[in-house]
Amino acid sequence: MQENITEKKKLDITKLSNELTYQRYLFNRNQMKQLFQKLSVPEYIALQNISEISKDSAIYSGRTYLKDLAESMHLTIRQTSKMVGNLKDRGLLVWSHDGDGSEGTYVTITESGESLLSEHEVSLGEYYKRVIGKFGEDNLIQLLQLMKQLDTVMGGELEGLEGEDGNESDE
Numbered sequence: 001m002q003e004n005i006t007e008k009k010k011l012d013i014t015k016l017s018n019e020l021t022y023q024r025y026l027f028n029r030n031q032m033k034q035l036f037q038k039l040s041v042p043e044y045i046a047l048q049n050i051s052e053i054s055k056d057s058a059i060y061s062g063r064t065y066l067k068d069l070a071e072s073m074h075l076t077i078r079q080t081s082k083m084v085g086n087l088k089d090r091g092l093l094v095w096s097h098d099g100d101g102s103e104g105t106y107v108t109i110t111e112s113g114e115s116l117l118s119e120h121e122v123s124l125g126e127y128y129k130r131v132i133g134k135f136g137e138d139n140l141i142q143l144l145q146l147m148k149q150l151d152t153v154m155g156g157e158l159e160g161l162e163g164e165d166g167n168e169s170d171e
Contacts, residue, residue, distance in 0.1 A: 035127060039120060042073070046083055047092065047117045049073060050109055063106035092116060 036044060049072045050064040070080040084107055087093045092113035097105040109117070132140055 035124060036120070038116060042083060043087060044117070044120050045073060046080075046087065047109060047113055048121075050093070050107055051114070051117060054108065062108055064108070065104050065106045067104065069107070087113070 046069065049069055053064040053068055054062045066077060066080055066084065070077050084093060084095055088095045092110055093107045094110060095105065095107050
């Protein structure tokens with residue numbers, strides 16, 4: 001009897017985890033792709049973060065240092081450099097450095113970058129205004145809070161898995 005309950009719980013967890021994975025995949029693949037035709041989601045977030053960091057930081061004179069951008073996006077410097085390079089090649093950013101570069105590299109948004117960012121913000125604002133109107137602001141706030149909690153738990157579990165992998169290789 002106990003074995004059947006344990007098997008049922010495993011089956012339920014498998015179904016739930018598969019559904020969660022599938023729903024995140026569908027949302028990221030289908031819905032977001034329709035909203036982001038000129039920029040990818042990470043590129044939009046990068047431009048938005050650069051814009052916010054540069055506005056909030058009077059000390060940096062409109063500059064956003066790569067290390068700050070990487071930190072805000074939870075990316076490595078290498079990943080951030082690759083994305084920034086692509087945005088620079090498209091004329092959306094200017095990438096420069098202090099001194100010989102050892103003091104830090106930074107980016108600033110060009111006019112065309114600001115224009116594209118603004119275009120996306122308007123489009124997203126209109127889309128989410130309709131979504132929130134139908135879904136409800138309180139529901140969305142609750143969902144976002146639950147998603148943050150879920151991401152925190154999932155991140156902690158991944159860190160635990162990494163720790164377990166490291167322990168096994170030490171033995």
